[in-house]
Amino acid sequence: MESIQEQTDEEQLTRDVVELMAGLVAIFHREYEEAAQARSLTGAQAKVLALLRFGPLPMRRIAQTLSCEPSNITGIVDRLETRGFVTRQADPQDRRVKLVAATEAGRTASAELRSSLHFAREPLATLSQEERRTLRDLLNRMLLGAEG
Amino acid sequence: MESIQEQTDEEQLTRDVVELMAGLVAIFHREYEEAAQARSLTGAQAKVLALLRFGPLPMRRIAQTLSCEPSNITGIVDRLETRGFVTRQADPQDRRVKLVAATEAGRTASAELRSSLHFAREPLATLSQEERRTLRDLLNRMLLGAEG
DNA sequence: CTGAATATTTGACATCCTGAACCTTTCAGG
């Protein structure tokens, strides 16, 4: 059985972690947006391009992954297609489906953005390798708990 | 001196952590947006309202904190004002400045959103109190390194 | 073959965001 003091402490601890997360989220978000803009991509466009890293995807799959309406993806893919980062091809299996695939230019832009994120990652530089491992394991457990 | 294998491992570790962060950022972002929408606020409106928690702020200060143009804040505050969550008052010290203050309704909505975030925080529930403490300390060091 | 369901697009509309132009107020120098 926990004392009231312990419950309060635990609550405060959770609040602190949430607060810190919010700070990290803000920093990551800003850096991602800047890195995208440096390649004349918007954040949304960069996210879609990143999803196509492992192969073509149907519009609907993209919308589901990004938790938004499919009609929204239509516009984003339109603009990516205009810029030559992406192509639409019909799915031979099901002609209702359009498969979106990254072009060579699209893959390159996305890969560059990705690696620029790795190396510009100041916050992580503060931690030792051992600490990074600990952080990785904790985050891993959090994410598995959240998505299961 | 590090071997090539160690460098590669360390690089992979960093990549892993960045990947996990990106996942967390996505989850946090989605949950924040949903929590805001549940109170008929947009994400941007909720962010501005959250800034006013400790007192009125000039438009320009809000823009700086959110890293966006002041003209953008004008529109967001307009809509918050229409909904009765916020008021604009002239600064007696400098009549160029408009101080934005949350109304009672605004404070309530923001506080509710905030606490709903704490308790809906599934990912954290996975971790023991000891692990949360470790996580807090690691995040703390990362953030201090990033902002200093 | 018919009708329900699915994948995508289109159009209308609100919001977010930037950049340039504008107004008011402040403030430094002559």
Added chain:
DNA sequence: CCTGAAAGGTTCAGGATGTCAAATATTCAG
């Protein structure tokens, strides 16, 4: 006391993101 530069906000034009409802094309069950 002027004058002009600088600063805080707003307005306007325009692009991007996002939702929702309606339309189109295709698939699939019966």
